[in-house]
Amino acid sequence: MTQTSTPAIEASGLVKAFGDTVAVDGVDLLVPQGAVFGVLGPNGAGKTTTIRMLATLLAPDAGSARVLGHDIVSEADAVRGLVSLTGQLASVDEDLTGRENLILLARLLGYRRDQAKARAAELLEAFGLENAAGRQVKHFSGGMRRRLDIAASIVVTPRLMFLDEPTTGLDPRSRNQVWDIIRALVGQGTTVLLCTQYLDEADQLAERIAVIDHGKVIAEGTPGQLKASVGQSTLHVRLLDPEQRGEAERLLARSLDATVNLESDPAAMSVAVAGADSASDAIAELVGSSVTVAGFSLGQPSLDEVFLALTGHPAEDVAESEPHGTIEGVPA
Amino acid sequence: MSVAPTAPAQAPPALGEALHTALAAGERPPRPGPISTCLTFGWRGMLKIKHVPEQLIDVTLTPVLFLLMFTYLFGGAVAGSTGDYLQFLFPGMLVQTVLFTAVYSGVALNTDMTKGVVDRFRSLPIWRPAPLVGAVVGDSVRYLLAATVVTLLGVIMGFEAQAGILGVLAAIALVVVFAFGLSWVFTVVGLLMRAPNAVMNTGFMALFPLIFLSNIFVEPRTLPGWLETFVDINPISHLVTAVRGLMAGTATAGEIAIVFAVAAGLTAVFAPLTARLYRSRT
Numbered sequence: 001m002t003q004t005s006t007p008a009i010e011a012s013g014l015v016k017a018f019g020d021t022v023a024v025d026g027v028d029l030l031v032p033q034g035a036v037f038g039v040l041g042p043n044g045a046g047k048t049t050t051i052r053m054l055a056t057l058l059a060p061d062a063g064s065a066r067v068l069g070h071d072i073v074s075e076a077d078a079v080r081g082l083v084s085l086t087g088q089l090a091s092v093d094e095d096l097t098g099r100e101n102l103i104l105l106a107r108l109l110g111y112r113r114d115q116a117k118a119r120a121a122e123l124l125e126a127f128g129l130e131n132a133a134g135r136q137v138k139h140f141s142g143g144m145r146r147r148l149d150i151a152a153s154i155v156v157t158p159r160l161m162f163l164d165e166p167t168t169g170l171d172p173r174s175r176n177q178v179w180d181i182i183r184a185l186v187g188q189g190t191t192v193l194l195c196t197q198y199l200d201e202a203d204q205l206a207e208r209i210a211v212i213d214h215g216k217v218i219a220e221g222t223p224g225q226l227k228a229s230v231g232q233s234t235l236h237v238r239l240l241d242p243e244q245r246g247e248a249e250r251l252l253a254r255s256l257d258a259t260v261n262l263e264s265d266p267a268a269m270s271v272a273v274a275g276a277d278s279a280s281d282a283i284a285e286l287v288g289s290s291v292t293v294a295g296f297s298l299g300q301p302s303l304d305e306v307f308l309a310l311t312g313h314p315a316e317d318v319a320e321s322e323p324h325g326t327i328e329g330v331p332a
Numbered sequence: 333m334s335v336a337p338t339a340p341a342q343a344p345p346a347l348g349e350a351l352h353t354a355l356a357a358g359e360r361p362p363r364p365g366p367i368s369t370c371l372t373f374g375w376r377g378m379l380k381i382k383h384v385p386e387q388l389i390d391v392t393l394t395p396v397l398f399l400l401m402f403t404y405l406f407g408g409a410v411a412g413s414t415g416d417y418l419q420f421l422f423p424g425m426l427v428q429t430v431l432f433t434a435v436y437s438g439v440a441l442n443t444d445m446t447k448g449v450v451d452r453f454r455s456l457p458i459w460r461p462a463p464l465v466g467a468v469v470g471d472s473v474r475y476l477l478a479a480t481v482v483t484l485l486g487v488i489m490g491f492e493a494q495a496g497i498l499g500v501l502a503a504i505a506l507v508v509v510f511a512f513g514l515s516w517v518f519t520v521v522g523l524l525m526r527a528p529n530a531v532m533n534t535g536f537m538a539l540f541p542l543i544f545l546s547n548i549f550v551e552p553r554t555l556p557g558w559l560e561t562f563v564d565i566n567p568i569s570h571l572v573t574a575v576r577g578l579m580a581g582t583a584t585a586g587e588i589a590i591v592f593a594v595a596a597g598l599t600a601v602f603a604p605l606t607a608r609l610y611r612s613r614t
Contacts, residue, residue: 055455081360081457089448093376095383107372108458110361119357126354136383152452157358181351188355 006069008033008160008191009054013063016049023049025215026063031208033068033159036182036192038206038223040199046215047195048088051162054193055085068159084153088164090145091152094138098129098148101137105155123151127181143174150181160191167201179204203227211310219310234299235271235279240292242266248291255282267294366459373466374473380440381474387436392478395429396485402549403489410550415490422491423503423575424548427568429482430475430507431543435535437471437515438522442531445523445613461607468515475511479504495581503578506591510571513595516602523609542568567594 009031016024024046031037041047052058054065056076064071070078085091092101099120106116124133127147137145146166153161163182167175182192182205196202202209203223211219211226219226227233235256239248245267249260252271256278260271273279279298287293364372381388399421407417441464444450453463483500493500518535525531545559546568552560563569570590577583 052451055451057451057454077457080455081363083455085451085455087448087451089451091448091452093449094447096376096379097383100379104372104376105452105456107375108364108369108453108456110364112361115361122350122354122357126350154355154358156360157355184351184355188352190355 006033007031007066008037009065009067009193011050011054011063011065014050014053014060014065015062016046016053016058016060022215024053024060027212027215027217029065029210029217031191031193033191034186034189035207036186036194036205038202038209039193039195039212040197040202040209041195041212042197045212047212048164049215050212051085051164051193051195055083055162056080057085082159083162084156084158085162086149086153086164086166088168090137090149092137092145092149095136097134097136098140098144099124099133101148101152102155105152109156111155119155123155127151128177141174143170143177146170146174146178147181150178154185154190157188158190160193161185162193162195164195165197166194168197175201199226213310233273233275233279235273235282235296236299237269237271237283237286237296238265238294239267240294244291245269247289248286248293251286251289251291252282255285273298363457366462369458369462370466370469373463374470377440377467377470378473380470381477387439388433388474388477391433391436392429392481394432395425395478395482398428399425399482399485399489418486418489418491421549422486423579424546424572425486426479426482426503427507427510427572427575428543428548429478430511431514431539431568432536433475433478434471434511434515435518435532435539436474437468438518438520438525438531438535439528440467440471441519441522441610442525442528460611461603464519464603464606464610468512468519471515472508472512475508476504479507493579495579499579499581503575506574506578506588507571510591510595513598516599516606519606520602520609523606523613542566547572567591570594 007030009029011027011029014024014027015022027046027050029037029039029050039047039050049058053060054067054072056072056079059073064073066072067079068082070082072079093104096104102120102123103116106119107113111119120133121130124130127150129144129148129151132140132144137148140148150163150166166178166182170178179201182194186192192205194202194206206223208221209223209226210217237248237252239245245262249262249269252258252260252269256271256273258271258273260269262269271282273282276298283293283296402421402425403414403418407414407421411417411420444463450463454460483504493503495502518531521534522531525534545563546566547563548568552563552569555563567590570587571594574583574587574591577587
């Protein structure tokens with residue numbers, strides 16, 4: 001099955017409105033197979049609505065999309081056979097145990113009873129959940145729930161997996177685990193569409209990123225291109241002795257040819273740099289001088305900075321408006 | 333009930349070889365048929381009874397109290413003796429028990445809709461009404477459990493069925509058939525209401541007048557004419573008449589046919605409506 005020429009997702013002009021609120025306002029996406037494609041945007045930008053249309057849960061009001069070559073409306077059933085979805089809410093049954101959830105899904109996907117049990121056991125082990133397997137999911141921690149959720153999505157390995165903010169609310173350790181799982185999935189040949197609010201996360205995982213705002217794609221490219229469009233990152237420096245700040249400021253300003261911001265912490269300062277090379281040169285010069293550096297870091301531009309650069313406005317935190325009870329027609 | 337350890341002290345499990353093996357093993361088996369899929373969803377319903385037995389206890393406790401209270405408190409006044417009244421009341425109590433349980437089909441569906449698990453089901457390549465049909469089929473087991481509890485209590489209190497155990501089993505089966513039809517009404521309510529509590533309240537509010545204004549508690553001929561007319565039309569009265577008949581061994585084919593017709597009618601109207609609302613709810 002080498003159909004790598006077929007894009008994983010090919011969407012043009014997708015529109016979805018809920019009442020007067022246009023959640024998705026003409027989204028175009030071209031997602032190649034075999035990598036993580038990041039969709040980056042603040043809450044309410046239309047990420048979840050876009051995913052729900054692509055996963056055949058919502059019919060678009062306008063526009064069209066093909067998933068692995070199948071139309072999401074007229075061939076919805078074929079699409080469902082190729083994708084799986086891990087939603088923002090845990091897409092598992094909280095009253096059931098971890099094992100029961102996986103057996104349930106395996107049965108629904110066509111496994112025989114004994115096969116379903118074996119598959120559930122295999123997945124529980126693979127995701128480090130054997131000890132919690134007999135516990136109801138409502139007593140799981142956030143990280144465990146998320147792992148179970150992803151395990152439920154790969155009972156049958158999907159060709160395309162939708163992950164909607166998989167690490168929101170997780171502690172750093174659980175987040176790293178989820179990242180490892182995503183990398184392993186892609187290593188196995190699954191394409192992942194990853195929605196996230198964190199530039200850092202998209203940067204870590206995604207080969208390409210689309211930035212979405214107010215229901216539209218406002219930028220698309222590799223993480224490097226995206227950051228380059230922001231222009232610069234920020235070098236933070238802390239000194240051991242605040243007395244030396246004046247000299248450090250002079251050295252940095254000369255080396256980087258930029259204005260140094262003195263921070264409220266009397267031992268700290270920051271300066272915009274074009275890239276890692278010039279930053280390390282400046283640090284080397286600083287360390288070679290009489291100034292004692294306590295620490296330094298090169299900050300990634302934040303989502304806010306990306307948004308500010310791309311849109312001229314900061315990322316607004318609009319509540320995603322998907323009211324319950326909205327009637328629309330998804331063909332069976 | 334132990335709260336899961338969110339323990340930061342616990343080392344994260346190493347997701348290594350086993351993960352890759354598991355990912356590589358995810359071959360897609362042949363797609364299951366609609367019946368198998370519905371039965372799987374029915375199994376999910378069973379698991380819910382196992383994990384959340386409170387629901388079953390709630391709905392069974394009310395009729396148990398009703399049976400005890402009406403028999404011993406009003407029995408003497410209404411029928412001359414508690415024993416005679418029990419003979420009259422018990423079939424109706426069985427009906428009441430199962431019909432209240434049917435409200436939970438709507439409550440369970442409403443609860444589901446607020447959870448992400450519905451998104452999972454809807455994104456699976458399965459026969460689309462399967463989650464609904466399976467849930468309602470699974471609920472039939474709930475009805476049987478509730479019916480068994482009330483029947484055991486009735487027998488302990490001294491209820492005697494002239495038609496014997498077969499008559500009682502036939503009566504229970506008929507009530508379950510009726511409840512299957514009625515549960516589609518509550519699934520529609522479940523999809524229209526915002527919260528599980530609202531579904532329960534609406535369901536009970538709708539059922540209470542229908543249950544009291546039926547022939548469960550008193551002979552309709554003791555009522556004023558206009559009320560007697562309503563009671564005679566009430567489908568629940570027809571169900572109770574058929575159930576009494578089956579337990580006494582005097583049921584006619586016509587009495588039973590009416591119950592099947594009502595159940596089929598409710599299913600024909602409200603099952604497709606449920607499926608439609610389920611598909612379109614976002």
